[in-house]
Amino acid sequence: MxxxxxxxxxxxxxxxxxxxxxxGALLEYxxxxxxxxxxxxxxxxxxxxRHLVALTVLRDSGGSSQxxxxxxxxxxxxxxxxxxxxxxxxxxVERRRSPQDRxxxxxxxxxxxxxxxxxxxxxxxxxxxxxxxxxAPGEREIFYDLLRRAAGPAVTCADAYVDEER
Amino acid sequence: MxxxxxxxxxxxxxxxxxxxxxxGALLEYxxxxxxxxxxxxxxxxxxxxRHLVALTVLRDSGGSSQxxxxxxxxxxxxxxxxxxxxxxxxxxVERRRSPQDRxxxxxxxxxxxxxxxxxxxxxxxxxxxxxxxxxAPGEREIFYDLLRRAAGPAVTCADAYVDEER
DNA sequence: ACAGATAGTTTGTGTAGCGCCAACCATTTA
DNA sequence: TAAATGGTTGGCGCTACACAAACTATCTGT
Numbered sequence: 001m002x003x004x005x006x007x008x009x010x011x012x013x014x015x016x017x018x019x020x021x022x023x024g025a026l027l028e029y030x031x032x033x034x035x036x037x038x039x040x041x042x043x044x045x046x047x048x049x050r051h052l053v054a055l056t057v058l059r060d061s062g063g064s065s066q067x068x069x070x071x072x073x074x075x076x077x078x079x080x081x082x083x084x085x086x087x088x089x090x091x092x093v094e095r096r097r098s099p100q101d102r103x104x105x106x107x108x109x110x111x112x113x114x115x116x117x118x119x120x121x122x123x124x125x126x127x128x129x130x131x132x133x134x135x136a137p138g139e140r141e142i143f144y145d146l147l148r149r150a151a152g153p154a155v156t157c158a159d160a161y162v163d164e165e166r
Numbered sequence: 167m168x169x170x171x172x173x174x175x176x177x178x179x180x181x182x183x184x185x186x187x188x189x190g191a192l193l194e195y196x197x198x199x200x201x202x203x204x205x206x207x208x209x210x211x212x213x214x215x216r217h218l219v220a221l222t223v224l225r226d227s228g229g230s231s232q233x234x235x236x237x238x239x240x241x242x243x244x245x246x247x248x249x250x251x252x253x254x255x256x257x258x259v260e261r262r263r264s265p266q267d268r269x270x271x272x273x274x275x276x277x278x279x280x281x282x283x284x285x286x287x288x289x290x291x292x293x294x295x296x297x298x299x300x301x302a303p304g305e306r307e308i309f310y311d312l313l314r315r316a317a318g319p320a321v322t323c324a325d326a327y328v329d330e331e332r
Numbered sequence: 333a334c335a336g337a338t339a340g341t342t343t344g345t346g347t348a349g350c351g352c353c354a355a356c357c358a359t360t361t362a
Numbered sequence: 363t364a365a366a367t368g369g370t371t372g373g374c375g376c377t378a379c380a381c382a383a384a385c386t387a388t389c390t391g392t
Contacts, residue, residue: 001347024204024290025222028215029239029384031197038190038228049194050349067368073195074202076351095369103368105271124190127227132189132316140189143312146305147192150298233339242380251333256376261340269339269388 030131037127045120046090051122054083055092055109055117063108065098092116196297211286212256218290220249221258221275221283229274231264243267258282 035049042048047055057072058064064072070080084107087093092113098104109117132140192232201215208214223238224230230238236246250273253259258279264270275283298306 015305024200024287024294025218026310026317027193027197027200029219029222030313032219033191033240034190040196049191052191053195053198056195065368074199076182077369078352078371079350085370094302098368101360101368105369121190128189134316134318135312139312139315143316144189144192144310146301146309146312147189147196149305150300150309151192151195152300156292214377231339241378243340244342244381245379251341264339267339267389271340 033150034127034131037130041123041127042120045116047116047120047125050083051087051115052120054087055113057108058109059114059117060095063106063152065104066095066107067104069107087113088118092123183230200293201298203296204290207289208286208292211282211289213282213286216231216249217253217258218283218286220253221279224259224273224275225280225283230273231270232261232273233270235273253279 038049038052041164042052054069054073057069061068061072066080066084067077069084070077073080075083084093084095088095092110094110094113095105096108098106128140132143135143204215205219220235220239223235227234227238232246232250233243235250236243239246241249250259250261254261258276260274260276260279261271262274264272288329296307301309
């Protein structure tokens with residue numbers, strides 16, 4: 001549904017402000033700031049933001065096939081391979097062949113991986129403090145909750161193995 | 167330095183409880199999904215997510231020097247030049263020399279730019295619907311508000327080149 | 333008025349992420 | 363047995379970005 005609030009958007013200075021949900025640019029903006037800071041914080045741990053995302057997904061889903069992971073992360077399968085290679089080389093993740101279908105790899109966090117993820121998240125706290133500094137603790141809590149719920153469907157959908165067609 | 171659980175070492179093993187600050191990965195994740203969708207929606211308008219961010223900042227700050235813009239966007243000055251070249255070539259933005267300091271360019275949205283930004287945001291609504299679909303409208307409102315406040319300080323701060331009425 | 337700093341621009345270099353294609357293996361399914 | 367599927371590898375090409383160097387125009391301080 002495309003609603004034009006009216007084609008009159010003009011007036012440079014004091015208009016409309018139909019700021020209902022214009023989250024796109026803001027989200028991008030915030031995420032960028034967060035990433036810039038995260039990178040430096042994460043570097044000593046040998047991780048990059050992507051890795052964190054992948055690890056988080058894996059923790060929350062409790063393991064998934066690479067294909068499903070590629071789906072959740074919305075990135076190309078071939079690149080997922082590289083990502084997992086990194087993580088596995090670091091011992092943070094494990095690929096096991098699925099007993100049901102031995103073509104598949106079931107990817108799971110290792111204990112070390114979970115621990116490292118935890119550390120990383122702690123280390124990240126300062127970055128978040130900086131980026132989300134304008135929010136009060138309570139608000140940040142809400143923010144986190146909303147983030148999680150927004151991301152949730154894809155992430156929490158742990159079954160991850162159901163898929164055909166496509 | 168290796169991060170150790172040290173002083174906040176309560177709960178070394180419980181995976182679920184420290185759900186306070188976990189926004190980093192989620193933010194990144196959501197932003198990525200949003201960007202993927204935004205790109206396709208924005209393409210027909212000849213814009214990319216970065217442009218959107220820049221335009222948004224410019225609108226919200228009501229104009230700023232390139233240097234200030236580089237600061238807000240946290241990107242290198244030389245790359246801002248290219249970004250603005252695009253935008254100016256498309257007539258969405260205008261560089262005027264500052265009367266106070268003629269070395270400076272004051273960058274401002276043009277009327278066309280404001281209009282285009284508006285259109286882009288409308289076009290983006292569907293992308294947002296998709297990505298934030300799990301949130302109820304009211305929640306989305308809150309989410310947007312939080313985003314805005316979190317981003318706010320940096321954006322609103324811009325050294326206020328007083329200037330209205332383009 | 334001159335030197336040095338500053339805003340912006342241009343060009344060029346290097347790095348990294350990522351989508352995509354193609355070839356290939358192991359395995360499953362028809 | 364043939365075809366489809368999950369994963370892997372390698373390669374191509376594009377884009378974003380930081381960074382550096384050189385240049386112009388302009389400001390500022392002594």
